[in-house]
Amino acid sequence: MLQLRGSFVALVTPFTSDDRVNHALLRELVEWHIEQGTDGLVPVGTTGESPTLTYEEHEAVIETAVEAAAGRIPVVPGTGSNSTREAVHMTQHAKLVGADGALIVLPYYNRPSQAGLIAHIERLNEVGIPLVLYNIPSRTGINMEPETTEKLSHLDNVVGIKEASGNINQMSEVVIRTRGRCAVMSGDDALTLPLLSVGGTGVISVVANLFPREMARLVAAWEEGKRDEALELHQKLFLLSKALLALETNPGPIKEAMSMVGYPVGHVRQPLAPLSAANRERLRKLLVEAGLLS
Numbered sequence: 001m002l003q004l005r006g007s008f009v010a011l012v013t014p015f016t017s018d019d020r021v022n023h024a025l026l027r028e029l030v031e032w033h034i035e036q037g038t039d040g041l042v043p044v045g046t047t048g049e050s051p052t053l054t055y056e057e058h059e060a061v062i063e064t065a066v067e068a069a070a071g072r073i074p075v076v077p078g079t080g081s082n083s084t085r086e087a088v089h090m091t092q093h094a095k096l097v098g099a100d101g102a103l104i105v106l107p108y109y110n111r112p113s114q115a116g117l118i119a120h121i122e123r124l125n126e127v128g129i130p131l132v133l134y135n136i137p138s139r140t141g142i143n144m145e146p147e148t149t150e151k152l153s154h155l156d157n158v159v160g161i162k163e164a165s166g167n168i169n170q171m172s173e174v175v176i177r178t179r180g181r182c183a184v185m186s187g188d189d190a191l192t193l194p195l196l197s198v199g200g201t202g203v204i205s206v207v208a209n210l211f212p213r214e215m216a217r218l219v220a221a222w223e224e225g226k227r228d229e230a231l232e233l234h235q236k237l238f239l240l241s242k243a244l245l246a247l248e249t250n251p252g253p254i255k256e257a258m259s260m261v262g263y264p265v266g267h268v269r270q271p272l273a274p275l276s277a278a279n280r281e282r283l284r285k286l287l288v289e290a291g292l293l294s
Contacts, residue, residue: 002074002101002130004160004183005201005223006039007216009208010047012251012258013061015266021057022266023064029263030068036212038073039219041065042204045078045103046139047251052269059093066098076132080105084120091127101130103162103204108140114148125155136164136187146170150177162187162204168194175199189215189241193234196222207241209254210261210292240286247279257283261292 011029014022030041043065044050044058053061062077069075079090079102091102104124106117124131133152137143143165144152152158161178163171164187171191175184175198183201186192192203196219208215218233244253249272256275258265260283267274275283287293 002076002132002159004040004132004185006219007202007208007212008040008042008074008076008185008204009033009038009212009215010045010204010206011041011043011065012209012255012265013044013048013053014264015269017266019267019269021053021061023060025263025265026061026064027068029265030065033208033212034069034072037216038208038212039202039216040074040076040100041069042103043075043077045105045134045204046136047206047209047254048078049251049269049272050078052272055090058090059097062094062099063097074100076101076103076130078103078105078134080107080134082107082109084123087120087124088127091124091129091131095127095129099129101132101159102127103132103134105134105136106140106142106144108142111140111142114145117142117144117148118151121152121158122155125157128157130159131155131157132160132162132185133158134162134164134187136162138164138166143170146173146177149174149182153178153182158182160185160201163195163200164188166191168198171195171200172198188245190238190245192218193222193230196230206244206250206254207237209258210240211237211290236290240290243283243286247283248275253279253283256280257287257292260284260287 014025081087135144160183186195186203221229
């Protein structure tokens with residue numbers, strides 16, 4: 001069964017200048033993350049621009065990531081949708097091509113009730129692949145309440161929760177209610193250390209696209225009881241982590257940052273837009289402070 005511990009990177013999807021998925025660079029990024037000690041890969045999530053990929057592109061990115069990882073670290077692609085039938089189809093595909101699990105964002109836009117969420121996940125549970133539920137109210141317009149999370153944690157294939165509510169009280173309650181059944185991963189880099197302190201198991205990380213070794217080490221240091229080292233890494237990454245999600249809509253800042261430091265991952269797809277000049281300058285200063293630019 002999929003083990004959710006450590007730092008799983010929320011991979012960007014690189015594009016070529018003519019707006020095609022850059023599979024060659026995607027393979028290079030997978031290899032780099034393995035060399036750097038990243039514990040797992042999460043392609044085609046929010047950071048991977050899943051909303052603007054075609055179904056064919058979405059499936060091709062999953063296949064490339066699985067092939068490139070070659071079983072060395074787990075691959076847990078995003079396969080959620082606001083349509084249960086579509087989510088089932090994409091999750092079945094991920095299982096077919098050898099993914100180790102599937103990240104299931106809660107249904108967005110149509111905003112189902114808690115009962116609707118439960119029915120949606122129960123149907124996906126039948127696919128027979130480990131599921132990581134993804135609670136991100138700022139994107140979906142709904143919050144998976146801790147009581148609902150507890151109920152779903154009893155399903156055979158629900159192995160983890162990516163909690164991106166931004167509410168450490170809720171995250172702590174989810175840990176307590178699901179203890180022994182589900183791993184709870186932070187969906188917000190800035191809250192990784194706080195979540196670890198209340199029983200979380202790691203992070204699905206945006207900043208790990210830039211600092212994979214450091215983010216993996218932060219989680220490992222905490223687990224080894226090296227609290228001072230974990231705190232030092234948290235403080236090193238904190239301001240940049242906040243900026244990557246706050247300057248403009250993710251993944252605009254992280255793709256711009258990666259391009260600045262030498263990873264030509266390309267543009268964000270419309271309707272996202274390039275960073276404003278002012279925010280680009282703010283980001284550049286943070287990268288200088290973090291030691292990635294001079």
